[in-house]
Amino acid sequence: MAIVPLYLSRDRLALETHFAALDSEDLRYRFCGSIKPAGVIHYLDQLTAAHSYGIFNSSLALVAVCQLAQSAGDLEVGISVLAPFRRKGFAIALLDHSARYARARGLKALTIHSLANKDR
Numbered sequence: 001m002a003i004v005p006l007y008l009s010r011d012r013l014a015l016e017t018h019f020a021a022l023d024s025e026d027l028r029y030r031f032c033g034s035i036k037p038a039g040v041i042h043y044l045d046q047l048t049a050a051h052s053y054g055i056f057n058s059s060l061a062l063v064a065v066c067q068l069a070q071s072a073g074d075l076e077v078g079i080s081v082l083a084p085f086r087r088k089g090f091a092i093a094l095l096d097h098s099a100r101y102a103r104a105r106g107l108k109a110l111t112i113h114s115l116a117n118k119d120r
């Protein structure tokens with residue numbers, strides 16, 4: 001699986017399509033709270049300092065996304081994977097990529113916000 005950098009100028013539609021394919025519960029987990037489609041568009045409109053990486057499938061659909069934002073000495077990581085592609089190692093690969101990214105920049109910690117749900 002190839003992890004590629006995503007650029008808003010080139011990959012905006014792929015990002016919008018990816019987030020639109022997540023159901024409301026998946027979006028809640030990704031953004032740590034309820035968010036409507038307009039909120040996702042606003043998020044993408046404001047996305048300037050974050051670095052985004054993705055994994056495309058053979059049909060060129062963006063199936064997994066990792067967004068990184070540096071603050072102080074740590075790196076905040078947000079990951080989403082489309083339901084049909086879960087449990088295939090995509091999230092782990094993106095998390096590993098994030099850790100290498102942080103180490104290369106001398107950052108000491110990854111911050112991943114997560115919602116607890118014992119049913120998932």
